[in-house]
Amino acid sequence: MAKNPEYQNRNFKIRVDFEQPPQVELPLIGFLFNCRGILLQWQYVKDNILEFNLEKISQGTRELKIDPEQLRLFIAPASDKKITHISTTQELQNYKAYEPILRLDANQGINILPIPERLSIFWIKCKCRVSGKVSKWFHFGNGWEDLPVCRARVHICEIDPILFWINKIPDHIIAKVPDAILNPKFKVPIPIPDPGPYQRIERFAMIAGPSEENIFKTQSLPEMRKETFSKLPELGPEIKQQFASGNLNVIRDTIVKNYALLHPWFCFWPWWWPYFYRCQELAVVETNAAGRFEKNIYYNCFGDKPDIYIWVEYMIDGVWTTVYKPPIPCNTRWNYVCGSDINIHLTHPRVAGDCCCDCELIGEDVWIRTVGHTSVSHIKQGHQLLAPPGQGVAYDRIGLTDADAAGDSFLITTIDDYKRPFGGSPILRMGFGPALPNSNVYYYRWSYRQRANADLVSVGDTYKALPPKGGEVRKGYDYRYKDSNDDWQWAPESKKLGPFTVGPNDNLYIIPPEEPTMAPFNVPATSHPHWHQQTYYMDTIQYDTTAVENFENGLYELKLELFDQAGNLLQNIPKANFKTPRHDDARYSENAPNVLLENPTATNADAFNMLIRIDNGQCVGDIYTVKVNGEPASSNCCGFVKYTIDEVEAKLELSFKAVHPTNFAEFSFGVVKGSCGGVPIANARGMVIDSASGYTLDTITGIYSKSFDPSELLGECYENGAGKAAFAETLHIISTATDGIWRVAKDYGRTVAFALEP
Structure with a gap:
């Protein structure tokens, strides 16, 4: 807290008036700083008079005389008692303080202009209740359930109206807006929407096929721009004309009037966000056993409804950890309807679903529950020899779990499969x-x-x-x-x-x-x-x-x-x-x-x-040169492999290595052709324990191989033996081990390319 200095003589008086008197009485407070930004004194305004003493200010053992014209005065509403705790001019920005120019009159008195209406309208506040729920999807047995998250810290923030900040944004920032919007050259937008509540449930269905990475699939810059523009709101000719005017005042006014329309555009430039989105934290509340939160906040009665932004913390390993904090311009509740629920779904894997209003155990019970989030009842305690689906080599499931884990990638787990x-x-x-x-x-x-x-x-x-x-x-x-x-x-x-x-x-x-x-x-x-x-x-x-x-x-x-x-x-x-x-x-x-x-x-x-x-074993892999009739292709540095020898089409063999010291890993091998897409016949997937998808495993070397006719790989590019095409081979090997929450990533990945020609 900045303590109020005590001075003996208080004869420095300033009259404080409003340009437009407010409809309700507003308590005011004044802060006086020197030219270096050091707080000298604060006082409440009484009967429209703000009184200080600046004839002599003691500093150590000497007395200094200060020229009032070298001082900075700030006047702000005093409704919030915490305002007396501030000590810097930056802190006063949150209170939308008025900084007048101190003027000496003919009698050496101090005068200031009235508080402008453009500021005072922000000082009259109305009450608004912000409420909602924090929850997370959890997997129990064979089903999923959306459960509340209790004792999470919810930070309720309000995005200050652009009308207040627009004149404080530097000219060089404002000057960049027209060109960025009228002639955009942005990259793919960074903001990513918060995952929907069913995303994790549907994940297994979405990754049923082998993992394929098409390194040949590209778009031209005009195509990318066209696709991006199609998702943005259309700006009318009047807005474009105003942006093209070159007049900074007109541009500022256009931004203010079309602020809501411009949010999707501003999402593309994160470096703009601190200038166009000022976030003021209004309250921090904890969720209850039902995951709910609520808090009364106050907003400008004569302006728009409050624009509410929320971020969430959760206690992890004794530390308050941010588990939800999406980009501000794309995740603010603009013109929030007071009292309506803001429902937040968390996806952070360390957030536990252990909220309960009456979950105490009985007497001296000891409940051994989980390893991380993995139920101890889903850890196999006996010997069981089974092979993975679609493969023939069995392994012993003892001591393994069938639970899923965060970061599973293409790994699919099902109840009682016990592979981790x-x-x-x-x-x-x-x-x-x-x-x-x-x-x-x-x-x-x-x-x-x-x-x-x-x-x-x-x-x-x-x-x-x-x-x-x-x-x-x-x-x-x-x-x-x-x-x-x-x-x-x-x-x-x-x-x-x-x-x-x-x-x-x-x-x-x-x-x-x-x-x-x-x-x-x-x-x-x-x-x-x-x-x-x-x-x-x-x-x-x-x-x-x-x-x-x-x-x-x-x-x-x-x-x-x-x-x-x-x-x-x-x-x-x-x-x-x-x-x-x-x-x-x-x-x-x-x-x-x-x-x-x-x-x-x-x-x-x-x-x-x-x-x-x-098991903390590391995956090992490689992708090998295409073989032609059993011999590695003698291709030059241009990367082409001839599939015709002495006018006879050869047999082509694709091969790769996928190894884990104890076989607790799965591989996904995919082949794509040019921009045509995948080559299903060449794809493979399975545990590294056995042959899979037509690829034969050499158990000594860990190398998988499969032979193809050129037509099988070339497909629509075959052209009766005269065609050619470029291919990409992608190999991912991921360990199945888990710490009970996250998959332990001891992975391997590689992508190589080759081309076939007759």
Whole structure:
């Protein structure tokens, strides 16, 4: 806060009038700055008089005399008490302050012109309720559901009217507008519409075919311009004439009058946005358990309806992370209808759908829920030998998951196909009942041991504590406090869960209570603290599978144990206390099956454990020279391959390498011909484990190959053996591993070209 300096004599008076008196009484405040922009003093306007003292201003031990004509005065509405916190002239821009010129009269008094109506009309505010919902599409079992996102931070902003800013935009920027619109030479527009709510659901249908990259498909510059122009609103001859006038004042006036029409045009030039779109943040609110938000904001009563822009943050790994912030000119609710819902669909993969108004568990229940967002009930716990669809070589599905992941590209997953190992840095997420912690059940510990290597050959290993990424696990919360202005503010904090050494055991983690105010953390209730993640669905540990000193590719067993407050290991725990998600719908729990329990009896078990496959293998690939009658084509640097030898058409062979150390990868090989499109007979797709789509796999080299007659590749370009055409071969190999949220991209890609001639 900028403190109001105290001066003894206040005899510097300025009369403040309006050019057009407002219809309602407006409290006003004046700010006085020196020529260097340093705030000297602020005062409220009383009875149309603004009074300062500038005869002598002390600065340290000396007194300085200041010429009033060297000062800058700003007058603004004082309806918002936060205006007294400002300290710079830039901050006053948000209040649409009036900066008059100070003039000395014959009696050495200070006069200013009345506050212009073009500014004062923006100072009278009306109330408008901004409301809406934040949600995200989630996959449960065999279906999708649009679920609310709670405790997201919604930033409500208003785009200032161009009428206010237009005269402050530099002349050289205004001068560029006519040429940019009348003679556009822009690139493809950067703004991308926010993905629709069904985009992810429909993704699988859209990528059913092989991936093809047509490097020959091009457009001329006139074609590109014509296509782009067809999507823009038409500007009438009058607007074009005004833009072509060369008069900057006329151009400014034309922009203001046709502002709504010009938004799609302005989307093409991001560097213009800071000049034409001033965004003032009006409020920051959190979504409730239903994902809803609302806030009363105020706008100019005598102008247009407010233009509302919204962006969203979400707490990820203890940090408020921007998860929705689309381009302003293309995503503003122009002339927002007050009270109408603004519905935001998030697509960020780290946003969790764990909002619930009554989701607390029962008693001492421990719900082992997910690895990242992947349900533990969708991790195969037994041996199952199956081949991928359309291929003949089987692989063991034990320890793999059938879940999808962000960044899947052309990879398609279906329920119970189990093709994914885990890699990267998975997060083990759990829920704890409201009776925890207590003296009997107080700590948890995750341990691991390797059961088999990458070839599933058994290895001898003992349990070791699972090392947390970053060395410890903390649970974050927000709390409320009052700042120096006695205003409520929010701030983040966290409590360490572990690891701790307690009694005879180490690497123990505290089971957190339902609220930070409860033991053992006892955060003061007066600060209104709340966890970033509810204890019924929270991160319990994150570990790094790429740490070679801890993990190599293979099959591992993860074990969860419970301990009392003295650090003693608990055994013979009631089986019903261990919960896992239902296979058909992960939102619902069931008693953990025996396969996920250690030493289960009819009623008790010692711990929870599960098998999980770890694999961080890197894809390797290549595309080889076309073979003619079994020999690599002896083409020159021009890239042509002759398909006729001694007047006899040869057999052509296409080949590529697609390899993954443990076969947990899929490839997509596509061939396109000139600008004609794909060559379906030459395309291939499948897991790198076996031959696919007519291509034969050499299991020693990892090379796929297939032979063709020239007519099969040339198609409509064959011309009875006299034709020729250019081709592009594109190979993508993507790993199937997931960290439970993102696909672990250990990928390979390449595109090469060749041409056939007789």
